[in-house]
Amino acid sequence: MLPFVGSAHAGYLPGERILGLSKLARAVGHFAARPQIQQRLTKQVADWLQATLRPAGVGVVIEAEHTCMTYRGVRALGSTTATSALLGRLRNDARSRQEFFALTRLAG
Numbered sequence: 001m002l003p004f005v006g007s008a009h010a011g012y013l014p015g016e017r018i019l020g021l022s023k024l025a026r027a028v029g030h031f032a033a034r035p036q037i038q039q040r041l042t043k044q045v046a047d048w049l050q051a052t053l054r055p056a057g058v059g060v061v062i063e064a065e066h067t068c069m070t071y072r073g074v075r076a077l078g079s080t081t082a083t084s085a086l087l088g089r090l091r092n093d094a095r096s097r098q099e100f101f102a103l104t105r106l107a108g
Helices: 021-032 038-053 094-103
Strands: 004-013 057-066 081-088
Antiparallel strands (some): 004 057
């Protein structure tokens, strides 16, 4: 098992509760602290935000470089993999989804 390194983009459309921004980073760090795969990490963060805040929408995107691709196998230096989890309005409303992806600088 080899590590992956990257950036996490997490956001939500407020509903019943709001969260301090540092808690978003802590949530990502909490789920990333153990051996993990990127797809599961993305979904765990989104599901935690949904369950904790009950927001109108949740979006999580993780972009990472996987050392299994850069050090072994295809040796694709600089290649990254992006995973996303969208819930609520960010999944169902095209304008909200497009705004979220624009803020993460990814194509929507």
